[in-house]
Amino acid sequence: MSALGHEVVIADNFARRRIAEELDAPSLTPIASIDERLNTWKDVSGHDIDIVELDIAHDYPELRRLLASVRPDAIVHFAEQRAAPYSMRDAAHKVYTVDNNINGTHNVLAAMAELRLDAHLVHLGTMGVYGYGSDGLEIPEGYLDINIDGPDGARYPRKILYPSRPGNICHLTKSMDQLMFQFYAGNDHLRITDLHQGIVWGTQTEETRLDPALINRFDYDGDFGTVLNRFLMQAAAGHPLTVNGTGGQTRAFINIQDTVRCVALALDNPPAAGDPVRIINQIAETHRVRDLAELVSRLTGAEIEYVDNPRSEAAENELAVSNATLRGLGLEPILLRDALLTETVDIALRFIERANFDAIPATVSWSGGVEREIPQIE
Numbered sequence: 001m002s003a004l005g006h007e008v009v010i011a012d013n014f015a016r017r018r019i020a021e022e023l024d025a026p027s028l029t030p031i032a033s034i035d036e037r038l039n040t041w042k043d044v045s046g047h048d049i050d051i052v053e054l055d056i057a058h059d060y061p062e063l064r065r066l067l068a069s070v071r072p073d074a075i076v077h078f079a080e081q082r083a084a085p086y087s088m089r090d091a092a093h094k095v096y097t098v099d100n101n102i103n104g105t106h107n108v109l110a111a112m113a114e115l116r117l118d119a120h121l122v123h124l125g126t127m128g129v130y131g132y133g134s135d136g137l138e139i140p141e142g143y144l145d146i147n148i149d150g151p152d153g154a155r156y157p158r159k160i161l162y163p164s165r166p167g168n169i170c171h172l173t174k175s176m177d178q179l180m181f182q183f184y185a186g187n188d189h190l191r192i193t194d195l196h197q198g199i200v201w202g203t204q205t206e207e208t209r210l211d212p213a214l215i216n217r218f219d220y221d222g223d224f225g226t227v228l229n230r231f232l233m234q235a236a237a238g239h240p241l242t243v244n245g246t247g248g249q250t251r252a253f254i255n256i257q258d259t260v261r262c263v264a265l266a267l268d269n270p271p272a273a274g275d276p277v278r279i280i281n282q283i284a285e286t287h288r289v290r291d292l293a294e295l296v297s298r299l300t301g302a303e304i305e306y307v308d309n310p311r312s313e314a315a316e317n318e319l320a321v322s323n324a325t326l327r328g329l330g331l332e333p334i335l336l337r338d339a340l341l342t343e344t345v346d347i348a349l350r351f352i353e354r355a356n357f358d359a360i361p362a363t364v365s366w367s368g369g370v371e372r373e374i375p376q377i378e
C-alpha cells in the first residue's frame with residue numbers, strides 16, 4: 001500500500017516474534033528489526049511508514065486514540081493469531097487465540113463505531129470457516145441463497161451466511177468474527193470486507209525483493225508452516241516430505257504476491273455504507289496435498305513420507321470454490337509453476353543453516369494437544 005502511494009501506519013504488538021521464540025522456531029529467513037525494515041523501505045521507495053507498538057486486543061483506549069488521530073480511510077486487520085495448529089496446542093493456546101482474535105476484532109469495530117470513522121475495514125479471514133467438503137458444489141462467496149417454506153405454502157427467499165464449519169480454534173474465531181461484522185455493518189453501517197483466504201505459499205513479493213532486509217517470514221515449523229512451504233523447505237533440508245494421512249485433503253491455495261494484490265483490489269472496491277459485509281474468497285486454485293508432495297518430489301528428488309495425521313479432518317475431500325469477485329476485479333492469479341517453486345526452494349537452501357530441525361515435525365494433535373513440553377504463554 002505504501003508503494004502505491006498510500007500513507008501507512010502500522011499497529012503491531014510483535015506477538016509473532018515472541019511466539020517464534022516460544023516455539024524455538026525462528027523464521028527460516030532472517031527478519032530484521034522493524035526499525036531496520038522501515039528505514040530500508042524509506043531508502044528503496046522514498047516512503048515513510050509509521051509504527052506504533054500496540055496490543056489492539058487489550059488496549060482499547062490507545063487503539064481509540066490512534067484511530068482518532070490518524071482517522072484512516074481504511075484499516076487492514078491482520079492482527080489475529082493465524083495458525084490452526086498453534087490454536088490447538090492446549091487449553092492455554094485456545095484461550096490465547098480466542099482472547100486475542102475476538103477482542104482484537106471487536107475492539108476495532110467498537111472504535112470505528114464510537115469514532116464514527118468512515119473507514120473501510122478489510123479483514124484477513126479464512127477458507128476454513130466453510131469447512132473443506134464441497135461434495136462437488138462450488139462454495140459461493142460467503143452467502144447462500146435459500147428458500148424457506150412458509151406456513152401459507154409460499155417459499156420465502158433468504159440470504160444467509162454460508163454455514164460455518166470450523167475445524168480448529170483459529171477458524172472458530174474467524175467464524176465468530178463473521179457475526180460481529182454482520183452486526184456492525186447492520187447497526188453502524190460500517191463498511192467491511194472479509195477476505196476468506198486460502199493457504200499461502202511463496203516468500204517474496206515485488207517489494208520484499210527490493211532489499212534483503214525486507215524479506216518476508218518463511219515459517220516451516222509444524223505450527224506456523226503451511227503445507228506447500230513446508231514441503232519446499234523439507235526438500236531443501238533433505239527431510240522427507242511429511243504428508244498427513246493419505247494426503248487426500250484438497251485445499252485452496254494462493255501465492256503470497258497475490259495476497260497483497262487482493263488486499264489492494266479489495267481496498268479499491270469498498271462496499272457502500274449500509275451494504276452487507278462483502279465476502280471475497282481469496283484463492284487461486286485448489287490442490288490435493290499428496291499431489292503437491294508428488295510435484296515437489298519430482299522437482300527436487302525429495303522422498304515422501306506418509307505420517308499419522310495428528311488432525312481431525314476428512315481423510316479425503318473434494319473442494320471447489322468460487323473466486324469470481326477477484327477475477328471480476330481483474331486478478332489473474334499466479335498458479336503453481338516451477339519458477340516460483342524454485343525461487344522458494346532457493347531461499348530455503350540459502351538459509352537452511354538457520355533451521356531448527358526439531359521444529360519440523362507437526363506435533364500438535366487435534367484430540368490431545370501437543371506432544372512435547374512447551375513453556376506457557378506469560
Ligand code: USQ
Nearest residue numbers: 082083084126127128197198199226227242243244249289
Ligand atoms: N499437511 C500435511 N503435511 C504437513 C502440513 C500439513 O499433510 O506437513 C496437511 C494438513 O493435514 C492439511 C493441509 O495439509 O490437510 C493444510 O494444512 P496447512 O497447515 O497448510 O493449512 P491449515 O492448517 O488449513 O491452515 C493454514 C493456516 C490458517 C489459514 C489456512 C487457510 O494455519 O491460518 O486460515 O491455512 S485454509 O486452510 O484455506 O483455511
